[in-house]
Amino acid sequence: MSGDPGGMETPRVALVSGGATLVVPARGIRQIVPARGFTAVPLTRSDVIGVMVQDRRAIPVYRFSVPEGGAPPGVQDAPPSGRDTGRERRGGTRGLVAILEDDGIMAGLLIESTETITGECPPGVRLLDAREILRTVGALGQGDGAGAGAAGPAGGE
């Protein structure tokens, strides 16, 4: 599914992570929980911070970082100011994990804050679905279909 540049009728959440803002439909976010209780696991990809256990599932938690050369298309490379009346800040402190799910693939994204967006997306930002974000952080390889990432590494030695 590609982005929805308008998305006025879709409940959306802005995730501020690693100095960037990613806007995702609320339905793509399974939970937002405090970032605690990570277990470091050896041999993981470099962007995996650790694993957290939530609802009897081991969920890898990723950090998002803006790559050199700027944010990927559709991702704002600076946090929103929160001054727009259409956004309601729900977080504001560091240390949350947004658990994203796409067709059975579940991964956490370490975020600093979240905001509900009720109006238009900020300029330069388009709606990303959970799959796009999971691909961006590396939980799904480019071109993977749903579920393909569960069978093996997204890339490796």
Added chain:
Amino acid sequence: MMDIVLFDIPGNTCAMRVEDIERILPADAAVPDGSTAAELEILLGRDTVRSNPSACRALLWRRGIVIGMGIPLGTVSINPEWILPLPGFMFRVKDAPFRGIIDVPDAHRAKPRERMAQRALLLDAELLAARASGHGR
């Protein structure tokens, strides 16, 4: 129930099924003839071994592999349902040698041994032996 042995290496508690271990040896014991020796920390991707010098070695059952395992913490019986699989996509290697991570239910965490197993990484002896065969030293 499943009997496991817990080992402590810097940064992690690891576990292995008792049935996967033939013998646990002192760190300074001679490696049995014909065995391949390896260090768990190296097999798990670390550059150096940071384990305590008093760490022990485990001879894997019928595999001819002796692995420096870190500090033994003891044995504990766990319910196999407490083992949560780790998704393959999070790893940078194809066959990460883990059966899963142990999540002890709240009702069992009051017991010291079970609490010790909480969040331990259960090793897969077969995949570990395969890595040791390629990384033995």
